[in-house]
Structure formats: structure tokens, C-alpha cells
Amino acid sequence: MYNLRAGLKNELMLMLYRRKTLFFFILAAAIPILLALTFHALQPMLGLVAASSSYPIQMLNLYTIFIIPLFLFLTIADLFPQEISARTLKIVLLRPIHRFSVYTAKILALGITIAALLLILAIVTSACNAFLGSQELGTIDWLSYGKAYIAAFFSMWALSAVFVFVAQFFRSASGFLVFSILLYAAAKVTPFFLKGFSSFSLASYTDWYMLWLSHSVSAGKLITSSLFVTSGLILFFTLGYILFDRKEA
Amino acid sequence: MECIAKLSGLTKEYRNGRGIRNVGLELYKGDIYGLLGPNGAGKTTLLKMMTGLIAPKQGSVTLFGHNTEQSFAAAMSKVGCMIESADFYDYVTAGQYLKSVASFYPNVQKERIHEVLEIVGLTANVKEKIRHFSTGMKQKLALAAAIMPYPELVILDEPTNGLDIEGIVLFRELVTRLSKTEGITFIISSHMIHELEQLCNRVGIIYEGALIQEGNVSELLQDIPSLEQFYIGELQKAKGGPRIV
Numbered sequence: 001m002y003n004l005r006a007g008l009k010n011e012l013m014l015m016l017y018r019r020k021t022l023f024f025f026i027l028a029a030a031i032p033i034l035l036a037l038t039f040h041a042l043q044p045m046l047g048l049v050a051a052s053s054s055y056p057i058q059m060l061n062l063y064t065i066f067i068i069p070l071f072l073f074l075t076i077a078d079l080f081p082q083e084i085s086a087r088t089l090k091i092v093l094l095r096p097i098h099r100f101s102v103y104t105a106k107i108l109a110l111g112i113t114i115a116a117l118l119l120i121l122a123i124v125t126s127a128c129n130a131f132l133g134s135q136e137l138g139t140i141d142w143l144s145y146g147k148a149y150i151a152a153f154f155s156m157w158a159l160s161a162v163f164v165f166v167a168q169f170f171r172s173a174s175g176f177l178v179f180s181i182l183l184y185a186a187a188k189v190t191p192f193f194l195k196g197f198s199s200f201s202l203a204s205y206t207d208w209y210m211l212w213l214s215h216s217v218s219a220g221k222l223i224t225s226s227l228f229v230t231s232g233l234i235l236f237f238t239l240g241y242i243l244f245d246r247k248e249a
Numbered sequence: 250m251e252c253i254a255k256l257s258g259l260t261k262e263y264r265n266g267r268g269i270r271n272v273g274l275e276l277y278k279g280d281i282y283g284l285l286g287p288n289g290a291g292k293t294t295l296l297k298m299m300t301g302l303i304a305p306k307q308g309s310v311t312l313f314g315h316n317t318e319q320s321f322a323a324a325m326s327k328v329g330c331m332i333e334s335a336d337f338y339d340y341v342t343a344g345q346y347l348k349s350v351a352s353f354y355p356n357v358q359k360e361r362i363h364e365v366l367e368i369v370g371l372t373a374n375v376k377e378k379i380r381h382f383s384t385g386m387k388q389k390l391a392l393a394a395a396i397m398p399y400p401e402l403v404i405l406d407e408p409t410n411g412l413d414i415e416g417i418v419l420f421r422e423l424v425t426r427l428s429k430t431e432g433i434t435f436i437i438s439s440h441m442i443h444e445l446e447q448l449c450n451r452v453g454i455i456y457e458g459a460l461i462q463e464g465n466v467s468e469l470l471q472d473i474p475s476l477e478q479f480y481i482g483e484l485q486k487a488k489g490g491p492r493i494v
Contacts, residue, residue, distance in 0.1 A: 003322055006353045013349050017341045087336040094300055094332065095353035096325040249302045
């Protein structure tokens with residue numbers, strides 16, 4: 001357990017030292033503010049509501065489709081292929097820590113950064129709603145929004161497990177980055193041509209949180225989809241580990 | 250003497266035909282073991298297997314009584330390493346790097362970071378990004394990381410690569426001092442045969458993946474004036490050619 005904690009602390013420290021991580025965190029906070037300010041400025045002309053009570057959910061849509069996946073691709077590229085090409089993976093592998101703990105620490109670090117991004121988004125969008133919107137904070141349905149954000153976290157984490165698995169086939173960060181963006185775009189477009197594809201693709205679960213906002217979705221559907229996301233996370237976590245364990249540093 | 254590392258029947262073959270075949274050796278407490286061999290002979294492969302970076306096809310590695318395949322963390326808890334080349338995360342400072350390494354060792358305190366930086370002469374560079382370091386400075390930093398966790402066994406692969414004369418002297422003095430005062434065991438792979446002759450009490454020669462000769466330096470040099478001549482002679486024997494010495 002100490003090994004895993006040490007590995008996780010190490011991964012988080014390295015993530016914070018990377019400028020691109022800080023850049024993404026600042027961007028995650030800045031985008032909702034900039035958009036809210038723009039809407040606020042246009043409000044007299046267009047009669048728009050600058051930031052309604054659903055602003056945290058509107059922004060969640062943008063983040064789970066574009067911003068968080070992009071952050072994941074960049075971070076996974078740094079955590080796996082970049083470590084191979086820069087030969088820095090051995091720095092950790094030479095420490096008294098099992099490979100399973102090294103791998104798990106990387107996955108947990110990804111989960112923590114996704115949670116941090118979502119937390120920033122929730123705080124910033126709520127603040128925008130309070131200061132620039134027409135609604136009071138008291139009108140926000142905190143429980144539903146909380147469920148939606150937790151669901152978004154799990155779908156993003158499961159998606160990250162898929163791309164961690166894909167990353168094991170690459171020795172170059174740029175190669176992985178290009179491939180993963182194309183793969184993600186393909187996974188997003190395919191359901192338009194192939195009916196039923198979305199049922200088996202974790203990339204189609206980026207808006208899974210919507211189910212948790214709806215009052216008409218049955219508990220059975222929520223449980224089935226939760227099991228799918230969880231099993232996807234476990235499956236790709238395990239497959240990724242099998243490949244990671246065989247890597248020669 | 251206490252055997253702290255035992256390598257048995259290590260075998261690994263790469264697609265290009267290189268690798269190591271049935272290599273076994275033992276390290277005893279306080280040894281400074283020099284690993285010699287031409288380029289591509291299998292020295293780095295052997296050290297990588299010893300540290301779990303490469304899984305052997307056959308054979309086993311036992312460090313401090315722990316098999317590396319079964320209980321890797323326990324086996325590596327008293328080991329400091331510098332393998333192949335000094336590679337770092339270039340976006341961190343020397344201090345940040347050592348802090349990240351220290352997080353894996355519960356017995357390493359903050360003060361130890363400054364202590365090892367002082368030992369290798371990098372105190373002034375603690376806040377400098379590693380990307381600005383020269384090759385020699387990186388080697389020194391890798392050496393600092395290797396000795397930081399108070400190891401009982403230090404595995405060094407080409408540790409003097411890129412070091413200036415002052416750095417080489419510092420390295421030699423450091424290894425000698427740590428071996429004598431703290432009883433640390435070293436296994437060093439290097440082409441700097443004169444350095445190894447001065448430092449090591451035991452040497453092994455690897456050629457085409459096999460350990461062709463091994464022994465105490467003082468015994469091996471009874472009839473031959475230098476380790477260099479002994480090494481060349483053994484290589485000639487292994488190649489089947491006439492002995493030069």
C-alpha cells in the first residue's frame with residue numbers, strides 16, 4: 001500500500017510540474033468565465049440569459065465531449081509513450097514498487113485529475129451563474145447536478161482506460177496523440193452510420209450523465225449502463241496492465 | 250561472506266541474436282564487482298535483468314534473499330541503480346527530481362536530498378531545470394539518486410560516461426569511501442578498465458552473452474601486469490585467436 005501511495009504521489013507531483021497540466025487547469029477555469037462574460041455582454045443586444053441555472057450542465061457537455069478527452073490524450077501520451085521514448089519509465093521501475101502499483105498509480109492519477117477538472121468546472125460555472133446569471137444559487141438542483149458530475153467522472157475515467165490500453169501499442173507520444181484523436185473522432189461518427197455501435201462504445205458514453213438528470217429513465221437502465229461503464233473500466237485497465245507488464249524499459 | 254545478490258542461469262535472447270546465455274554470478278557484502286565486456290556483449294542486459302527492467306526467459310535473480318519476480322519491492326528496497334544512461338524528466342529541477350525519487354523510500358528525509366547533492370557537487374544547481382544540465386551533471390545527479398536511499402547494493406552501468414576528470418576522481422573516491430565506511434556493495438559495468446582496476450576487488454568478463462571469466466582482481470593479476478592485458482587476453486581466447494599476452 002505504501003508503494004502505491006508513493007507511486008501516486010510521484011505521478012501527481014510530475015503532473016503538476018508539467019506546464020501543460022497547469023495550462024489545462026487554467027483553461028478549464030477560464031472557458032466558462034469567458035463564455036459567461038461574452039453572453040453577459042451580448043445580453044442587452046440579444047436578450048440572452050448570460051448563465052442560466054443549467055449553465056453547469058451546458059458546460060459539462062462541452063467538457064466531456066471535447067476538453068476532457070483532449071486533456072486525457074495529452075496526459076496519457078505523457079504517462080506512457082513519452083516515458084518509453086524519453087526512457088524515463090525506468091526511473092520509477094527501478095524503485096521498490098511493483099509494476100502493478102506503477103500502473104495503478106498512473107490510472108489513479110488520471111482519475112484524480114479528471115475529478116479535479118470537473119470540480120473546477122462545477123465551482124466556476126456555479127460562480128458564473130451566481131454572479132453573471134439571472135438565477136440565484138438556491139435555484140440550482142444540486143443533487144441532480146451532483147449525480148450528473150459523478151456520472152461524467154466515471155464515463156471519462158472509463159474512456160481514459162480505453163486510451164491507456166491503446167497507448168501501450170505506441171512508443172511515440174505524437175503518434176499516439178494523432179491516432180487517439182482520429183480513433184475518438186471515428187468512434188463519435190460511427191454511430192451515425194452503424195446502428196447499435198454506440199451500445200458497445202465507451203466513447204458514446206460521454207453524455208451518459210444526461211441519463212442521471214432525467215426523471216423518466218428507469219432504474220434498470222441506469223444500473224445496466226453503470227455496469228457497462230464499470231466493466232469497460234475494469235476490462236481496459238486489465239488489458240492495459242497485461243501489455244504494460246511486458247514492457248522492457 | 251554474506252551473499253547479497255545471486256543471479257542464476259539468466260538467459261535472454263533478442264531477435265538480432267544478441268542477449269545473454271546462462272549467466273550466473275554472486276555478489277558478496279562489500280564487493281566492488283567490475284563487469285567488463287565489449288559493446289553489445291550483454292552487460293546492460295544483465296544489469297537490466299538484475300533490476301527487473303527486463304524479464305529473463307530463464308533463470309532467477311535474488312537480492313537480499315528476495316526473488317525479484319516474486320517480491321520485487323522487497324528485493325529492491327536496499328538497491329540504488331543507474332542503468333544505461335542518465336535519463337530524466339527534463340521539465341523538473343534537480344531538487345524536484347530527487348524529491349520524487351525520495352517519495353519511494355520511507356527512510357529518506359528532506360535533508361538527505363541536500364546531502365547527496367553536496368556529495369556529488371550539485372548543491373548550487375538544486376533549483377535548476379535538468380534540461381539545462383550537461384551530460385556530466387546528469388551523470389552526477391543519477392549517482393546522487395542512486396546513493397540517496399542509503400542502499401546496501403549499488404548497480405551502476407557506465408557511471409563515468411560524460412564525467413570530467415574531476416568527476417571521475419570524485420566518483421572513484423565516493424565508491425571507495427562508501428564501500429569501506431558503509432560496507433556498500435557495488436556492481437559496476439564500465440569500459441574504463443583502469444578505473445575498474447583501481448576500484449574493484451572482483452571482475453567478470455562477458456563476451457557474446459556468456460560470462461567467460463570471473464575472479465578476484467589480485468589473483469587474476471598475479472602473472473599479468475594489468476587488468477587491460479588480462480581482459481584482452483581473455484577476449485582473444487574466447488574468439489579462438491592467438492593470445493596477445
